Every structure is written in C-alpha cells, then in structure tokens.
Amino acid sequence: MDSEVLADLLGVLIRNRCVNDGTPESGYEHRSVETLAEFFGETGTVFEPHPGRQSVLYRVQGSDPSAPRLMLLGHLDVVPADRTGWDHDPFGGRVHDGFVWGRGAVDMLNVTAAMAAVFNRYLSGEAPQPAGDLLFLAVADEEAGAKFGAQFLAEHHWAEIACEYVLNEVAYPAMRLTDTPVFPVNVGEKGPFWRTLESTGTPGHGSQPYGTDNALVPLARAMAGLAEAPAPVGISDEWREFVDGLGLPDEKATAWLDPERIDQVVEDLAAESMGLARFVHACTHLTVSPNVLQSGVKSNVIPEGGRAEVDFRALPGQDGSTVDDHLAKVLGADRDRIAVAPVMDHEASSSAPSGPLWEAIVDAFGRLAGSRRVVPTLTPVTTDLRFFRERGAVGYGVGWYDDRIEFPEFLGMFHGRNERVSVESLHRTYSLLDEIVEGFFARV
Template sequence: MRSVATLVDYFGHAGEIVEPHPGRQSVIYRVPGRVPGAPALTLLPHLDVVPVNRAGWSREPFGAEIADGFVWGRGAIDMLNLTAAMAAVFKRYLTGELPPLPGDLVYAAVADEEAGGALGAGWIAANRPELVESESLLTEIATPHVIPGGGLPVTVAEKGPAWRILRTTGTPGHGSQPYATDNALVPLADAVMRLTETPTPVVISPEWEAFVTGSGLAEDLVARLTDPDRVDAAIEELRAADLGMARWAHACTHMTVAPTVFAAGGKHNVIPDGGEVRLDIRLTPGQDLDTVDDHFRKVLGPDLH
C-alpha cells in the first residue's frame, strides 16, 4: 500500500487501484495510443518483496539508502529497480517528453508476485482483464547478460513452480531420553539430505539449445552446454569463473529442488511428533507435476504419499 501511494504521488493521479484482499493493492495506468486498435504494450513490475530478517542487515532494509554507487534495500534488485525505472519512463510518456506510441501504453504495478501472484496479476487477469489487455508485455529480467559485446538476450520461456511440502509424524517424548524414540525430525532431515544430494536429470530443451547456440559464446562451450552428457561438467567449470552464470545454466538445464523452510518441534526438551519442510521446486519447459512425483519416489521411496 505504501508503494501504491508512492506511485500515485509520483504520477499525480490515482489511476485504477484494485485491492482484492486487505493490504494487497495494485495500481494500473493506461494511456491511449494515437492509432485506435493498434497493438498495446504493458509494463508489468511488481511492488512486493520477500520478508526481511533485520539481523542480517547492516543498513535499514526499507531505507533505500544510496551509498558506494548503489541503492541499498530489500527489493533493490528484485525488482523495485525496474519498477522505478519503468515508472520514470512512464512518467516521461505521461508528460509528453516521449513521442506517442501507435497503441496504448499500460503501467501495471502489481502486488503479491512473491507469493504466487493470485492476489495481484492473477486476480487482475481473472477479474479485470480489460485493465491490462495488450498484445505485448515487458516484466522483470530473467536472463543474465551472457552475449559477448553486450547484446540484449531475450527470454522465451519460463520455468514453472511446483512447490511441495513434506510432512513427517512421530511420537513425542522427553529430550533427555532420545534412545529408540520416534523423532519426526530425523526422517525429515534425511529426506532433505537425499533430495539435495541426488541430482535431477539433465534436460536440454529446444529453448535452451536455441538460446545457447545463438548466444555468441565460444563454440566449444556451446557444444558442452547443449550436450546432456557434458553439460554438468561444463557448469562445474563455469562455477570457478562465474558462479552466477553457473547457477543460471544449471537451473536452465535441470528441475531444481531447494529446501527453504524447515519446521519441527516447539520446545527445547521435547522430542517432536511432527515436522515439515517446504520445497521450492522449479520445472523446465516440457516437465509437469508427474516429473516431480517420479523423482521424489525414486529418491525417497515408493511409499511416499
């Protein structure tokens, strides 16, 4: 809501504000183009950020302090930098500093992206699609600058989220007598270790192959990054030179499984009788939920349910 108020003040008028749930505000502006019926363009940044653990910050996470040539704050990279940049361009367009486009230009700053988008872009698409109706859309960056010479890469596909929760049950007991107890935390920890230590199969999708082939990278590197038998070794070599690039290449060629939230027990001296771990799973193009189930049963056993 604070971000919406900031944009309203910046643009000088309210636009169209929607709030499907208290605190989940989005704001949409639409400027008509000069040619009726011409294709429209939507700028789609999001306003929300992931939670903050203030103990890990040396600066105020919501202060947007400028120091050492950087803006410091939660969301400065994901994605309030582009939210602000798009707003600056859109304001110049509103005030006539930029030439009019043939079609409409839409600026839709949405809530809830970090939680899946159901109360932001998803709600607007389902309930108020006319607000963002357009033929083209620009949103946040998804591709690193890997093209030699500073070329601009274009993302043509997205990985899909397939979040899961693993739960275990046990028998409570006193922490001072753990021998032969049914501690729910132990099998949960074991499952996490097995999932993180077991590689997922390599997937060389047509989208990945086309991107790497046209990237301008060295011919030998292209060959290895598009070969199912050699891509993992190529990623390991990249790790030493550019960890960010290695992580990105790995994510583009594998279903990824990342444990992100672990919870079990409630008191220091009590054996937990239940626990859960939340897993951020991302599918490559062409995979589906059956892919996740098959991998989990392979790693954790056929009795998983």
C-alpha cells in the same frame, strides 16, 4: 529524463518499505501507489483485494483501436531485508558512490521506476499518442505468489488489464563469456512446483528410543536425499537458443548442450564463478531446494509429527509428474510414512523471441548500446509474466546496465545483501524502455 528524478523516485519506492513477508497483512503497497499518483499527478484505477494490498493501472489510449496493446508491468513489493551485512541501510534508498542502495534496487523497483518515467512521457503528452493502448500496471504481492496482485487481476479483472504484449522483469546486465558482450533478455521462466511433506510418528520418552516411530527421522532422510540426489537434466529449446546466442567456441557450446556433460560444465564453472554455475545448473535441471523443516518440541520427547517444504523448479518440458516421480524415487521406502501435498503448480512459460516487441528490443540495443547481440534467456525465478503468457500475451524482461556490476554478482543481489543499482544503469534502463516502446508502436 533527468537521472536525479529517476533516482529520487526509486529512493522513495525503497523507503516506502513495501515488505512482503508472505502474510496478507504485509506489503503495504498502497504507499507506493500513492507515490505513483504524486509522480503522475493523477490517480489511476486502484485494485485492493485486501486492505493495503493495492495495485494500480494507468492507460494511454492508442490512436488505432485495432493496434496491439503494450503493458509496462512492475511490482511494488520487496522481500524482507535485515540491516546486518549491508554497507548501507536497506531501506534508506539513498545514493552512495553513484549507486541507489536498498531492498528492491534491482528486484524490481529500478525497472518499475524506469517504466513509470517512460509511461509519464505518454501520459503527459510529451510523447506522441501511441498506435495501440499503452498500459502501466504496478502490482502488489509478486514476491509471495501474486494472489493479491497479478494473479488476482488476471483472474478477476482481465478485461481491464488485457494486452497482447508485456514488458516486465528480469532485467539482466550484459554477459561477458567471450570477447563480445551479449545482452540477455528474459523470454521464459521455470515453473515453481512447491510441495509440503508431512510425517507422523508415535510420541515417547527420548531416553529409550530403540524401535520407536520417530516422525523426524524419515523427514530428515528425505531432506538430505532431496538435496543430494541428482535431479533430472533438461536441455530445452530455450536453453539451446540461449547457448547459440552466446557465441561460445564450438567445443564449449556442444558441451553446454549435452545432457551427459552438463554436470561437468557446471562443476568447471563453479571453480571460476559460483553465480554463473548456479545459473547454468538451474537452467538445465529440475532444481530441488529443501527449505523448511520443522519437527519436535523438546529434547527428551520423541516427535509425533514433522513438516517440511521443498521448492522444485521445473524447466520447459518438465511438469508435475517430473517432480512427483523424482520425489517418489528419492523417498523410496519412506513413501508410506510421508504425505506429500502440492502448494503451487505452475509449468514453465516462455514467449518466442520474434515479432514486433522482440524486434523493437533488438533495435533499441543496436541504437543505444551499439550492439544487436541480444540473447533470449531463460530465468530460474518466477515472475508475473506467467499470468499474461497463460492468456496469450507475449512477455519479456529487459533492462540495460553499465559495467560496474557483472552478471554473476548481479544475480546474487536478488533477495541478497547490498542490493544496489547505479544511477547510470537506472537511466540506461529508462532510455532503453523508452526506445523499445517507441520502436514497438512504430512497427504495429
């Protein structure tokens, strides 16, 4: 596969501007479904639960009906981007200095494009017929909860998209915490537990606030408390496997696995790399991010209502009760004044790092990168894999990058500024996925 063809496909996907702002009318994924039809030279099965919110499925039949099915799963939507603070147009999708620039370049249109290129080898007959079915599914609405995308398909069209193995995001670059770089592969993700908090008060004149029932005050106290209170620590099996795989010196590894010392580890890391500190903190704590706070209408009116939104992310082993216990503790006496409602409840999910797909991944790195140091990694973000793991499928996120962007900076590009991927990395991810698909079907 020519790198230029890959960079072109990614550029078009970026320029299609499938921006998902959380409203049903955004997204416009139909544009990229059309791009894929042009790329493959044929149309797939299109699902459209809301006008414009399209997902598309393609399939290459396997030779052995009893062999497991493998899906390449990519999302087509991206989060909004403002031109401010970017060195190049976030929707230009052009190559500058060897990088394709734009919103979606790493989350995750790069992987979606690489997957399409791998799939096309099978669809066009260039690669031999696989043992089991190979599916390519490009979905809408990953960035806003997936109700027009993977969730909708899993709930209403499972028979069509059913598979035993899935490759998806997050595709991380190598980590260099010791002299030997390791390749992180996403095997599990934290569970989003989103909550709204609502307070009510009594309106009055802002000139005489004494003894009034101001709805903003308990909510503001709650937000500050949630941001500052130490949140529950969790050392999961997934975290253990990750730390074991890093090959850290014993003393360091022990500290990284000690719930009593992990906060000090995070603090020490922050002095060197805030990106890495955030990652380690998120992988070992229930995280609590108070992100929306609305109250009041005018400078001289005591507010009668207030509303806040908080983003909790639970580790494997934590659940809704971990979240609600923590919330109750922080709210304290304000519990009676604030109504809490769930918006989203998803427990963490993971797949064991074993079996034919895992082995194919390790082999592919060994063959292409010359190292089998693959580390099962927990990701703090939510992906579409949860809908597949819930239905028994094994799912991982994997990619392969050159060294031009290090792991901590890479994490900052997700939903951030100057999102970009080198053309070389795009081609590497394509080669790796191609090798994995071939290796997987050779094993099953």
